[in-house]
Amino acid sequence: MNEAPAANDPQTFEDLGLHDDVLKALADLGWETPTPVQRDSYSLIVDGNDVIVQARTGTGKTGAFGIPLVDKLMSIGGDEQALVLAPTRELALQSAREIAKLGARRGIETVAVYGGASMERQVSALKKGARVISGTPGRVLDHLKRGTIAASRLRVLVLDEADEMLSMGFAKELNAIIERLPSNRQTLLFSATVDRAIKRVAEKHMRDPVFLGLSGDHVGALGIEHFVYMLSGMGRVGNLISILEIENPESALIFCNTKAETEEVSAALKRAGFNAEWLNGDRPQREREQVLAQTRRNEVRFLVATDVAARGIDVSHLTHVINFHLPENVEQYVHRTGRTGRAGRTGTAISLVGPNELGVLYYLRLQYGILPVERTLPSEGEAKTRREADRIAMIDLAYPNPPNERALALARRLITHPDAERMLAGLLGAFFGPDTEDIDEVAAKQRRRGRRATTPPAPRDPESEEPLTPEAEAPPTATLYVNVGKSDDLKASELGRLLRERTGLKRREIGRIRVRNTHSLVDVPEERAKDVIDSMAGAVLRERELSVELAENEGAVPRS
Numbered sequence: 001m002n003e004a005p006a007a008n009d010p011q012t013f014e015d016l017g018l019h020d021d022v023l024k025a026l027a028d029l030g031w032e033t034p035t036p037v038q039r040d041s042y043s044l045i046v047d048g049n050d051v052i053v054q055a056r057t058g059t060g061k062t063g064a065f066g067i068p069l070v071d072k073l074m075s076i077g078g079d080e081q082a083l084v085l086a087p088t089r090e091l092a093l094q095s096a097r098e099i100a101k102l103g104a105r106r107g108i109e110t111v112a113v114y115g116g117a118s119m120e121r122q123v124s125a126l127k128k129g130a131r132v133i134s135g136t137p138g139r140v141l142d143h144l145k146r147g148t149i150a151a152s153r154l155r156v157l158v159l160d161e162a163d164e165m166l167s168m169g170f171a172k173e174l175n176a177i178i179e180r181l182p183s184n185r186q187t188l189l190f191s192a193t194v195d196r197a198i199k200r201v202a203e204k205h206m207r208d209p210v211f212l213g214l215s216g217d218h219v220g221a222l223g224i225e226h227f228v229y230m231l232s233g234m235g236r237v238g239n240l241i242s243i244l245e246i247e248n249p250e251s252a253l254i255f256c257n258t259k260a261e262t263e264e265v266s267a268a269l270k271r272a273g274f275n276a277e278w279l280n281g282d283r284p285q286r287e288r289e290q291v292l293a294q295t296r297r298n299e300v301r302f303l304v305a306t307d308v309a310a311r312g313i314d315v316s317h318l319t320h321v322i323n324f325h326l327p328e329n330v331e332q333y334v335h336r337t338g339r340t341g342r343a344g345r346t347g348t349a350i351s352l353v354g355p356n357e358l359g360v361l362y363y364l365r366l367q368y369g370i371l372p373v374e375r376t377l378p379s380e381g382e383a384k385t386r387r388e389a390d391r392i393a394m395i396d397l398a399y400p401n402p403p404n405e406r407a408l409a410l411a412r413r414l415i416t417h418p419d420a421e422r423m424l425a426g427l428l429g430a431f432f433g434p435d436t437e438d439i440d441e442v443a444a445k446q447r448r449r450g451r452r453a454t455t456p457p458a459p460r461d462p463e464s465e466e467p468l469t470p471e472a473e474a475p476p477t478a479t480l481y482v483n484v485g486k487s488d489d490l491k492a493s494e495l496g497r498l499l500r501e502r503t504g505l506k507r508r509e510i511g512r513i514r515v516r517n518t519h520s521l522v523d524v525p526e527e528r529a530k531d532v533i534d535s536m537a538g539a540v541l542r543e544r545e546l547s548v549e550l551a552e553n554e555g556a557v558p559r560s
Contacts, residue, residue: 016042021105022071029101035060037214038067045188046072050209052189052202059214061190062098065158070103073156074131082156084134085177087164089114089285090292095160096134108132113139116285123148137165137173144180151180162191162198168308178205192338224340224347226372228361233354237268240324240352242377244274245386247350252320254304255336257327265324266304276302279309307332323351326360330367387440395431477511478529481551482520488542490515495522495541503535521551
């Protein structure tokens, strides 16, 4: 490999000498100046060199090969094609979308080809003349074997995140694809690391490549803050929730080592009131794309994922990476933590470390010189202070309007009373109800969501109530009276299921279900209450025809 000569350091896209159509497309995208990888690689690529670029994820690599593709390498009106290989569906889609925008004014169409999507649609897009093909190795190889991708037309090959492709076991497919391509093609290889495996690919499949070294993930990892919480190994999910309370990250990617953990951790975070979603290899593609779209729109605060599911995900706004468990090898730690602190932003990596993970922590310090700062979980006294603060905040939010003068004068008189503490304690006891952990959970959830509450809900009886989901608490609710209860051997889950089946309500829209002795109470969205009552007419449960009405109060007196 040859080292790239020093760049002339162009400061703007105009300095690169781009076509006006491409400059306008860049302006449409809001790109003002080239990133270092885009600036330094442009002339090397348009001059026809095979190029190896070492740059960490999030530095603008898609633009680094996308801009020269649409500007110089793809002739207008021609039929030659470029192939971009990526390790994941998400990255293939991202590249296709970004290059389509860059080439929009020059008539260069793109198509993303990957498993789990319609082969017919991909074939149709290829027949219509897509010039840039962005795909995953398995699906691209399928198209080449079928002849739906004409190998003879491929003039440029881009290997994006090449190290990730090899680590995911795509070496066989990669070699099979490259062997089918014309020998006179141009090859561009982008990778966060350039190890022995990458060098073997370069030696076998590239022609006298020029090497451009910017920064690898290990360089990025050194540029962010690293912290560890030493744990006993028991109650790790509860420890994670405590850590999130302390650190209060704006957004985070939480890594788990197993698929089961991603779902368990995400569910626990949701129950605790946090906005969280999960990703692993078992999640259907449509749901994966929905979750990723929500994450990119900042609608998901905590994304819980496995290493494989997170590969190729480009979420630039992440402030934190959290290791629920340390990975089995230190290289994976570097890849994980390199996902925060991108594009000049600060980043933070936090790891939960149990006794069995101390070896990985030791090698991390030894091999990369990363020295995480040790932090401690809150003491019981600190946790008690937090719970008390949450309850006070709950009272504050429950009474947002200014009191009238009479109430204010009475409050002042009460504060100065010799026995004020006893009377205030009595009032607080009446406000919060029986002193159970449920109240602390509700108060904490309210703070985590940053929402206003009206009055504290009564403590939940696990035997007679369905859990209140975080989403169900948000809208104004109406309480419905239902004429079946414990005396009918009714379970809350049965009533909830019947409500969903008859009314079309989603689980998140149904609030608390309180099963009393002779009746039950259900909270539903206020705006849906009448529709629910109408839809439940004639319903039968436990061999009784149901009567559903608006309840007057928690005493369950129907308004009719």
